[in-house]
Amino acid sequence: MTTRTLRRRGTAAAALVSLVALTFAACGGDDSDEPSELDPDADLSKQTIVVSNWADYMPPDIAEKVEQETGAKVEITEHATNEDMVAKVVGSGGEGLDVVFGSQPYLQAFAEEGLLEPLDTDYLENWDSLDPKAQDLAEVDDQPYFAPYTWGTTGICYRTDLVDQAPTSWYDLLEPEEQYRGKITMMGTERWAVLPAQKALGYSVNTTDEDEMEDVKELMLAAKPHLLAYDDTTFYERLVSGEAVMVEAWDGWCNYGIAENPKIDFVVPEEGSDLWVDAIGILKSSENKEAAYAFVDTILDPENHAWASENILYNVPNDEAVSLLPEKLTEQYATLGARREEMLQGENMVDIGDASSLYNRIITEVTASDE
Numbered sequence: 001m002t003t004r005t006l007r008r009r010g011t012a013a014a015a016l017v018s019l020v021a022l023t024f025a026a027c028g029g030d031d032s033d034e035p036s037e038l039d040p041d042a043d044l045s046k047q048t049i050v051v052s053n054w055a056d057y058m059p060p061d062i063a064e065k066v067e068q069e070t071g072a073k074v075e076i077t078e079h080a081t082n083e084d085m086v087a088k089v090v091g092s093g094g095e096g097l098d099v100v101f102g103s104q105p106y107l108q109a110f111a112e113e114g115l116l117e118p119l120d121t122d123y124l125e126n127w128d129s130l131d132p133k134a135q136d137l138a139e140v141d142d143q144p145y146f147a148p149y150t151w152g153t154t155g156i157c158y159r160t161d162l163v164d165q166a167p168t169s170w171y172d173l174l175e176p177e178e179q180y181r182g183k184i185t186m187m188g189t190e191r192w193a194v195l196p197a198q199k200a201l202g203y204s205v206n207t208t209d210e211d212e213m214e215d216v217k218e219l220m221l222a223a224k225p226h227l228l229a230y231d232d233t234t235f236y237e238r239l240v241s242g243e244a245v246m247v248e249a250w251d252g253w254c255n256y257g258i259a260e261n262p263k264i265d266f267v268v269p270e271e272g273s274d275l276w277v278d279a280i281g282i283l284k285s286s287e288n289k290e291a292a293y294a295f296v297d298t299i300l301d302p303e304n305h306a307w308a309s310e311n312i313l314y315n316v317p318n319d320e321a322v323s324l325l326p327e328k329l330t331e332q333y334a335t336l337g338a339r340r341e342e343m344l345q346g347e348n349m350v351d352i353g354d355a356s357s358l359y360n361r362i363i364t365e366v367t368a369s370d371e
Contacts, residue, residue: 033143035120038290045071047291049098052077052085057101058299059307066298072291082106089115089283098286099295101149104137104277105191105351111145112351117282119144123293126300134317137277137348146279147296149305150252150314152335153275153346154195155268157236157254159261162245170200170269173248174223181226185238185247188230188367190359191274191349194220196248199271205347208355213362220366230367239264250276251335251343255313258333266335268342275346277317309336315343 055078059065063074079085082102089097089110100107110116121127121144127135134148156167163180167173173184173196187193191205197219198205203212228244236257238244249257254266280299282292298304302320309316309325313333316322322340330337352359 033118033141035118036284036289038120038123038293040123042290043071044291044294045073047288048073048075049286049288049291049295050075050077050096051099051101051295052079052088052097053101054079057308057312059304062295062299062304065304066295069298070291070294072288072294074291074295095285097283098288098292100281100283101278102281104146104279105349107146107279107281108140108351109353110281111140115284116145117284117286117289117292119147119282124297124300126297126302126305129300129302129305129318129320131317131319133344134277137275138279146281147300148277148279148317149299150308150312151275151277151317151344152251152315153268153273153343154192154248154250155254155266155273156246157239157249157257157264157266158246159239159242159244159263160265161263162242166265167246167267168270170196170271172269173246174200174219176226176246180245182228183243183245184227185229185231185235185244186223186227187232187235187248188363189232190356190363192232192248192250193230193363193366194359195274196269197223199269199273202271205274205349206352208352208358210358213358217362217366220362221369224366224369236264252312252314255333255335259313268346273346274349275344276349278314315340 049072051074053076063076066072066074079088085100085102086106107116130148134151135144138144138146138148156173158167173186176184186196194216195205197216198207201215201219203216207213231238235244235247235249236253239247239257240260251266254264257264280296282289282296286292300318302318302324305316305318305321306324308314310329313336315336325336335343
């Protein structure tokens, strides 16, 4: 297993709206929903693409594999967060980058602003390896715009030896029993900070209703005094050490804890959760689209795609890749094996547009409030 560089899935959601708007202006976004015409006979050995991804989020030898199999040359650059990726596109005016990895709401916003290349899946031999549900999630206005790479859900990661009963509800975090107060963490990133309260109240993770979000804020304010911390990066480490007994967590990151302590487990609360997707998009400004398609198709090859589950412990939306996973791995991590389908029943988290400012205001008011 490779050494993982932990990265936040996203930060200030409101920043996305302004950054995408700036990117649109800088890049001169094209609102065409038709894929570019590709040359099926292009000499890929004459094409070089630049790919931006999180560190350690794809096979380390993928550039060599792409060149060996297709002739196309690949240069890799890294971003730490989705916002970093967006800022890189802004800073370059869309030039110098061809392929970007990002979370679905960000790539969806790019697609809606005409910054992503609509995909012609006829040029992706491995597209049909993807789960049909994932293929649907890749569509914006009935046109696929990005290739789903990993997916998963959010729930409660907990120490089975430090709680009397397994948590079953988001209220186990929001209104904890006395003995667990001060031993719970929740995320501070906007979409995931509000998710437990949204679901506990029966609301959508994509709600833009101001009255509903006011209810969410009040529930979060009531929960804040019982928290150890808002923590997006070290929560599973707190669980391993015993400083925390229950934490809000992404399923894959809970697996990082399980890797260190088998007394850690994961549950999706009975009120439900989200379904998040990280994906790969080709920028419309790319001048080497044939090579970009070759890169995406190589990543989707089941043997290459399986790498993500084996090395970063995330689910991949590729049944052929899943079938290649070692039995020992799927037995150790139930979210990759027996409980995989359960993990993927959540509500898909999508771009909420201008309502991002509402989410940003609420989390700012909650975190800045006196306990």
